[in-house]
């Protein structure tokens with residue numbers, strides 16, 4: 001299976017994870033094993049890399065690409081990381097990576113139905129099972145559609161697009177990415193139609209909703225933190241501001257100590273920081289990487305160390 005995906009912020013991620021040859025590392029979004037191969041190649045036979053992905057295609061490719069390394073690849077959701085490690089009798093990890101969002105492979109395979117650039121059945125399921133984009137588009141009410149277009153896509157024409165979807169499906173279900181893309185183009189004001197991607201935000205919003213990405217991210221960050229050894233590092237790469245905000249806030253909560261009001265003469269809450277922020281500002285791609293890999297434009301890497 002062709003799996004073309006260039007890992008983003010690779011050298012920066014490796015530097016921040018500070019891989020120890022005998023350590024245990026978890027890649028919660030193993031994808032095409034771009035980051036994982038580099039991590040695993042730094043391990044001795046006493047080290048271990050565990051790669052997780054909810055997409056069976058990614059699991060098959062990563063398994064093949066990691067076969068010569070001390071690595072195990074498991075199909076699963078990173079929000080279940082604690083339970084997965086328990087089943088493997090592994091208590092804690094020295095480093096964990098989450099490289100969020102879709103892979104280029106998922107976008108480039110038309111039949112996965114993620115892309116507005118090719119016509120295919122509406123699908124967008126990373127795990128290839130359960131509730132799909134077809135189900136969402138053809139069963140959710142106008143209010144719910146509007147809500148996700150706004151909350152997950154920051155789409156300013158959410159009301160018009162939601163209304164157009166409801167109208168269209170009174171005749172027949174909306175079946176393909178092409179039909180949906182055309183609906184969006186017709187729903188937005190004419191001057192936006194000439195924009196390169198008037199559908200981008202709608203497709204992003206539907207993908208996030210179908211895969212329940214933010215809920216998994218919130219649970220997944222807690223689960224990953226619970227799996228870290230003291231001194232272990234958690235690195236997260238995000239691709240848009242909504243995702244990044246969730247990571248930033250969670251990291252800030254863990255790194256904050258005392259929460260007493262500033263006018264208290266002494267601390268009564270007893271809260272101490274659980275983690276140390278290793279990236280004051282998020283790490284972004286340099287000029288060379290941005291020119292070479294378009295996906296890296298919006299990538300932000302944040303890293304903490306558990307105390």
Ligand SMILES: C[S@@+](CC[C@H](N)C(=O)[O-])C[C@H]1O[C@@H](n2cnc3c(N)ncnc32)[C@H](O)[C@@H]1O
Pocket residue numbers: 005006007008028029030031032033034035036052053054055058076077078079099100101102103104126216217220
């Ligand atoms: C950006 S790609 C990772 C690419 C990988 N770092 C590489 O260099 O090849 C994101 C991957 O995360 C997976 N994924 C997204 N959400 C997930 C979740 N909640 N649990 C497990 N895997 C997830 C997707 O299926 C996709 O394969």
Ligand SMILES: [Zn+2]
Pocket residue numbers: 257258259260266267268269270271
């Ligand atoms: Zn306090």
